[in-house]
Amino acid sequence: MTSLPANPSPTKLGLVVDLDICVGCHACAVNCKEWNTGGYHAPLTDTNPDGTDPSGVWFNRVHAFEAGEGKAGRTVHFPRSCLHCEDAPCVTVCPTGASYKRDEDGIVLIDESMCIGCKLCSWSCPYGAREYDADVGVMKKCTLCIDRIYNENMEIVDRVPACVATCPAGARHFGDLGDPASDVSRLVVDRDGYDLMPEMEIRPTNKYLPPRPRRDEDGAITAATSMEDASPEGGFLGWVDKLLSGAGDVK
């Protein structure tokens, strides 16, 4: 079995996903796929790409579902990828040391050269965030774009995961969740960010931000819910003259 870092650094790189503005467009999922199919875990194999039941390796998948009915009902778009847990069971369950958590930044990675494809890690992950590539018989997963975030051949502004760079709505944030002063940590505090399935007690690094309170009739713009009639005064459209009484003065 594989050990978690004995003396982890305080740095915990991860993602913060804002469910208030995720529209479920799959940009993160597809851009992740196109980056990573040529990256650390290349390729992200597709089986039967043009056939019946095509399926492939995706590090990030977006689920759409409804929760509740009627006024309380919500349509949820939920992007799901590795959460780089602090107590990652996918690491401790690994018989070969292929699945490991990096000391320096907390990223959970797979060393394919040591992976025997036993799938214990995918069984142990409560989030289903591991992706088995049957073509090569190894497990693959989100690397937090480790080949981008430190990449000295890229401009600094580009050194973020592909899913974050491409997200059209700005619903994905990347940073150090171990640093309470970081933008992502502050976002989590300000917006009541939460752990996915905290009852599993595996301390995911990635956080989700819940939808903001809605500004529907319960969070109305103004206390009034209807308007007074303007017409009786001055007869039909008499109010127009009043509105125009200042006309001619240029604003």
Place this chain on the structure above:
Amino acid sequence: MQDHKVELSPEGADEVKYTTCYMCACRCGIKVHIKDNQVKYIEGNRNHPVNQGVLCGKGSAGIMQHNSPARLKKPLKRVGPRGSGEFKEIDWEEALDIATAWLARARATNPRKLAFFTGRDQSQSLTSWWAQQFGTPNYAAHGGFCSVNMAAAGLYTMGSAFWEFGEPDWDRTKYFMMFGVAEDHDSNPIKRGLGKLKTRGAKYISINPVKTGYSAIADEWIGIRPGTDGLFILSLIHELLRAGKVDAEYLQRYTNASWLVFDAPGTADDGLFARGENDEPQCWDRQSGELANPKTAGANGALNGQYQLPDGRKVRPSFEILAERYLDDKYAPDTVADQCGVPAATIKRIATELAHVAFEEEIVIEQPWTDWTGRKHDKMIGRPVSMHAMRGISAHSNGFHTCRSIHILQLLLGSVDCPGGWRFKAPYPKGLDSLPRPSGRPDQVTPNTPLRGPHLGFTRGPEDLLIDDDGKPQRIDKAFSWDAPMAAHGMMHMVISNAWKGDPYKIDTLFMYMANMAWNSSMNTDETIKMLTDVDPDTGDYKIPRIIYSDAYYSETVAYADLILPDTTYLERWDCISMLDRPIGHADGAGDAIRQPVMEPDRDVRPFQSVLLDLGARLGLSGMVNEDGTPKYPDGYRDYITYHERRPGIGLLSGWRGRDGKDTGTGEANAHQIEEYIKHQCFWHEEFPDQIKFYKHVNKEYLEYAHKKGFIVNEEPIIAQLYSEEMQKFRLSADGHGEIQPPDNRRDRIREAFDPLPTWYPTYEARIDGVEEYPLYAITQRPMVMYHSWGTQNAWLRQIHGQNALYISNELGRKHDLANDDWAWLTSRSGRIKVQVKLMDGVEPNTVWTWNAIGKRGGAWRIDPKSSEVKDGFLMNHLIDELLPTKTGTQLSNSDPVTGQAAWYDARVKIEKASPGTEETLPQFPILSEPPDLPQTPKVSRFGATFRKGGK
């Protein structure tokens, strides 16, 4: 501890090239990473004004589009019967010879014999010009079946339109309403905008029968009944007028609210504007108590009252007519609530909120500006309410008026092109003066001669219709006839049906580009296929004798053409996102862009635009050959983009014009222009100075700037037309005035539809006898990650949506004993399909819907004919008749009566549980054969493996 090797700084691409995306219609800037002569990665261009670095799922799947096994590889000539898919490969010379012979014959005898329709074409400035030089009146792109209602309503009302010509002020708006947006147009800008405005705490309301995608994150979702949005909007207007909550000064100055209208029922002047000197409109000046020109500086036109002209004729300001109309109880919330499926209290509250934000939360930018009269304004006042609308409004037979209603609502609030409101995108607004009239009347079409003017334009009255002396339509699609007098984008959806019938005449050659008309782009797909294969017993030939089609992929429509001109992918071509078409300008600046070939084709294919210029030269079309008969643009489209001038100094691109490349907007052609574009990431963009960023329609300095740049033809203010005199002119003709009048069987229709003020009437489908039998509304939504059949064939994207179910409400499911995955029959007056249902909560209970264009025909697109797209997927199109049942003896298309917009979402259906049986959708179609020698599709795709060093 194990030492794991991780290469943190792998080398990137061999080369990164900039170009413009074409995975949908939004024209985002992209960076294409190329390694080992393959596309490795595509990302958004951070500097590009449209997407500012982000890229959607479609754009990110471009690699699979570029590498698709469905790509055609060589010109094809049909050898089997139409629809069999049996072709032989031919070389380009033979293909172009065949096409030239067919086209030359039509041109020499009767140019109308060619119908040239170009689908989702982003090169319309070329294709329309080519068709004009050819001389046929039969040209359009796909706007007629997409969103012409939006374009026409916007342009006639305020010289601009949603999406391509305008955008919400995402950075400042406080209250945003979005109507009927089918999840994509426009893709990245809407997502960026929604993210921004929600993060700022602005309120966002989505009005849509279906709660998916954008609607899912709305503060408030109004699940309206399809086709009733117009009533809902007019009811909001009723409330605002009732409470006197309008921006009277904005209306007085920047709209025609004060313009005087003749009140003379029964006469030929009734409802027209009373005009004074130089045909200028007149208002009743509130100070002097005399007539004045409302466009002059001192005018203080009354918005109400009844007045008498010196000659005794009675007039009223148009605003009073408007107010009288909408203050009627028939638009009261309590009256419309049931029809719309929206509680009256909700309508009242939203109207209250609109008024509150517009007038109590106004924003002010301390920026002086000058209006067209020279009046100085010391600040810019913003009414921070904005709106956006698209297909769900457009695709109804009352869509033109519904869209105009939205614009009236915006104008009443004074929220058009102000801070926080909805803003024009350059080169718009354009007043009607800047927009052409359509050409194609009998005297404008002559053999071997160019058409005398552009095909598509804006009719101002019956005299602009393309009809003969007997009132007969002159275009094959009947655009600009009495059936659709303001059909500004043509009516591509009617071409096959009309050509098959020979109504209004027979054609010889149908030439199409990039529209899947034998499948998901036609109404009534099954019948359309029969029309394409129907043989004329008199001639033994097909009723549509010759079909030429250009497509990059083996789409369903390829199988129905006689000659195929294979196009390149979007990464292998020159293209031009031109100021003459729909460029990339935005509210703060003007811009345009190019596509450059970032990859060389590895097949014997040619970019369609260059092929078109080659055909033009072979046909000797003017403007395409030199005096000695040699081709004028030997290097194809690239040459044309550089050198073609529409008017002196006005070409396809606005950047780096002039001999030294220093001019923008107008200027001589510059041989090095394209090199400059490539050097500047394939786009040109010019930010406006602050004093011209708002109130552009009436901003003196903006109008001067836009005129100088060639965007508009004069510096006249673009006064919004709440009341449309153009519409009234058509209505007067229906009332029996003027020389050109509709035939009797069209009078009532014109009278109803050509209301000078926005109106609401039930859709035509809703009025058909026996409609009670079809109580449900059937619509489609576009999946956010797919653009039509291109997107749904993509190897990555089809893993996301590989089939489409019929989504119905839980309530409807209970009523019909339908559970998830049950099979059901869905029946309309014209068709029947068998589908699998899924239950959901977020849908208007009387509405059923599915994702658009996922269903595929077996054999097309190189996907396995047993795939879920074929067996489980389906098209709603089979239920939608392209014709309305005739009551008058002559057939009318299933379209908006003003613009001819295809009324896709008017469909009415009923649902019944299907008895157990074969578990596949119906109808199914025979499997198409594939063109010869296409490469095997892989069982396993390891795309990307070659980019990795030392992989396992």
